[in-house]
Amino acid sequence: MNDVVAYMSEAAKAARIINGLPDKIALRPIKKVGIIGAGTMGGGIAMNFATASIPVTIVEAREDALTRGLNVVRNNYQRSADRGRFAQDEVDERMARIEGALEIEKLVDCDLVIEAVFEDMDLKKRIFSELDKICKADAILATNTSALNIDEIAAVTSRPQDVIGLHFFSPANVMKLLEIVRADRTADDVVATSMALAVAIGKVATLVGVCPGFVGNRILAARQSEAQKLLSEGVLPWEVDDAFNAFGFKMGPFQMSDLAGLDIGWKKGAKTGNAIRDQLCELNRRGQKTGAGYYDYDDNRQRSPSKVTEGIIADVTGIEAGSLGVLQEDILARLLHPMINEALVILEENKAQRASDIDVIWSFGYGWPGNTGGPMFYGDLIGAEKILATMRALAAGDDSIKPAQTLVKLAEHGGKFIEVDLGGLKTG
Numbered sequence: 335m336n337d338v339v340a341y342m343s344e345a346a347k348a349a350r351i352i353n354g355l356p357d358k359i360a361l362r363p364i365k366k367v368g369i370i371g372a373g374t375m376g377g378g379i380a381m382n383f384a385t386a387s388i389p390v391t392i393v394e395a396r397e398d399a400l401t402r403g404l405n406v407v408r409n410n411y412q413r414s415a416d417r418g419r420f421a422q423d424e425v426d427e428r429m430a431r432i433e434g435a436l437e438i439e440k441l442v443d444c445d446l447v448i449e450a451v452f453e454d455m456d457l458k459k460r461i462f463s464e465l466d467k468i469c470k471a472d473a474i475l476a477t478n479t480s481a482l483n484i485d486e487i488a489a490v491t492s493r494p495q496d497v498i499g500l501h502f503f504s505p506a507n508v509m510k511l512l513e514i515v516r517a518d519r520t521a522d523d524v525v526a527t528s529m530a531l532a533v534a535i536g537k538v539a540t541l542v543g544v545c546p547g548f549v550g551n552r553i554l555a556a557r558q559s560e561a562q563k564l565l566s567e568g569v570l571p572w573e574v575d576d577a578f579n580a581f582g583f584k585m586g587p588f589q590m591s592d593l594a595g596l597d598i599g600w601k602k603g604a605k606t607g608n609a610i611r612d613q614l615c616e617l618n619r620r621g622q623k624t625g626a627g628y629y630d631y632d633d634n635r636q637r638s639p640s641k642v643t644e645g646i647i648a649d650v651t652g653i654e655a656g657s658l659g660v661l662q663e664d665i666l667a668r669l670l671h672p673m674i675n676e677a678l679v680i681l682e683e684n685k686a687q688r689a690s691d692i693d694v695i696w697s698f699g700y701g702w703p704g705n706t707g708g709p710m711f712y713g714d715l716i717g718a719e720k721i722l723a724t725m726r727a728l729a730a731g732d733d734s735i736k737p738a739q740t741l742v743k744l745a746e747h748g749g750k751f752i753e754v755d756l757g758g759l760k761t762g
Contacts, residue, residue: 338707341752342697345690345708349540352529353687353757355522362472362527368393368444370461372403372434375478376450378506381407382535384431385507391433391440400434407432410507442468446531448500450478458482459490466491474524476500481547484517495521498528501548503699511699512537513548538698543685549677550695552685553709556676560669560728561587565610568653569660571628572639574669577662582703587669589637592627596620609650614643671724674713674751678738681756689754713751718744 367383369376372394380390384407394400411425433440438461441447447469449461458477465475475497477487488497499515512532516525525541532539542549561574575586585593596611597620606612614620614627619642621627622635629637644655677692686692693708706712713721722745725737740754 338705338711341690341707341711342693342704345694346538346698348688349538349691349694350529350533352525352541355526359523359526361530362445362474362523364388364445364474364527364531366391366444366446368441368447369450370438370441370447371450372400373450373452374406375502375504375506376448377403377407377410378504378508379448379450379478379502380432381410381428381507382502382537384428386535387431388535389431389433391435391444393435393438393440395436397436400436404429404432404434438464439468441465443470444473446474446476448476448478450502453479453482455482455486458487462487462497463490466493472496474498474527476528478502480551483546484515484544485519488517488519494519496524498524499544499548500528503550509699510536510538511550511695512539513550513695513699514539514541515544515548516541517544538694540691540694541687542691542695543683545680545683545685549680549686549692550699552680553673553676553692553696554700556672557669558587558591560672562608562610564660564665564668565647566651568647568651568655569665570639570644570647570655573660574665577665578669580662581666581670582705584701588628592621592629592631592637594621595623596627610643610646613646613650617642619643667720667724668728670709670712671721672728672735674709674721675725675738675741677709678740678751678754681754682738682740684756689752693752710751710754718749718751721745 488494501513503509571588578586
């Protein structure tokens with residue numbers, strides 16, 4: 335365990351180092367920050383800067399949404415004061431650093447503007463087109479998108495060199511991880527300023543490249559895909575989650591889905607290719623928020639296995655519930671090994687700087703159990719040969735799956751996952 339702690343400590347420090355930057359680069363001063371959107375993400379992001387004594391202006395389209403958002407921020411600060419984390423007078427002092435506004439023009443003097451609206455490309459493009467017109471010449475324009483193409487967003491501006499992704503994790507005032515997403519034309523000083531600012535507001539930051547889901551969510555997607563395939567084969571959600579809980583994750587794939595909401599990307603009557611999820615949503619089983627999803631929930635949001643879900647899985651798959659007797663170690667291999675493989679593909683595509691950055695992302699952003707470090711560290715614990723065997727077995731039944739070239743090399747010639755160095759993501 336001490337080896338893991340030492341490794342993660344060094345990995346977090348290494349993540350701050352940006353490959354390819356000049357030794358001395360002038361940073362852009364960030365004295366005032368603007369945030370578009372006063373929802374859960376926008377309010378949480380604002381708290382990071384207000385806590386660090388940096389003034390913030392939050393812009394919302396409607397007064398009721400703005401008031402609600404500011405009240406949530408105040409309540410969050412008040413809860414912390416009540417718990418003794420800081421003095422009561424700090425609540426008013428921190429709130430005084432946050433100004434609410436209903437006009438985007440109020441951001442004209444901000445050094446950094448972070449867009450934190452919901453994931454809609456057209457909406458984000460409209461916002462960045464407006465920011466391009468009103469923001470001062472040297473302002474950094476950032477998006478909090480968790481998956482969308484930032485090059486596409488930057489292209490609607492006359493200053494793509496000033497556009498960057500700052501992907502905070504929810505709740506943004508609590509979660510340590512910040513993915514700094516460098517687009518194709520992002521300037522070096524924008525990257526360097528973003529990393530320095532992340533450290534100043536207490537974040538553990540990593541530099542990543544533009545691709546669907548960036549690094550963390552792209553690896554998560556590989557896991558979720560295999561989890562859904564297990565359900566289509568008759569494995570029950572709680573069998574999968576129990577395996578992950580035993581491994582050390584606080585939440586398994588289906589616990590996480592219920593928390594996030596099953597109806598993300600779903601509309602009534604939709605046929606998404608995920609018949610189990612579709613049927614659950616049609617029954618208004620959309621997760622914890624509706625009191626039922628994959629699981630049933632009581633008034634305290636305590637989960638329990640659901641006969642309804644069990645019946646839907648049996649109906650869709652034609653397999654009697656619980657008849658497979660899948661071992662937890664097989665479930666873990668089926669879901670964790672593709673995550674490691676996807677991480678290697680990310681490194682091959684130069685979308686992450688170094689292998690240890692991937693472990694930092696999964697440790698600080700997704701709750702990877704501390705005793706196994708992260709996907710790369712865990713890969714070294716179990717060995718490339720086992721992972722390659724899993725990937726080849728999965729690829730035999732799915733043309734979309736392919737073992738990473740680096741995985742094949744590690745299995746055949748040796749070497750460590752944590753030492754994989756493909757010269758990734760240099761700036762300039």
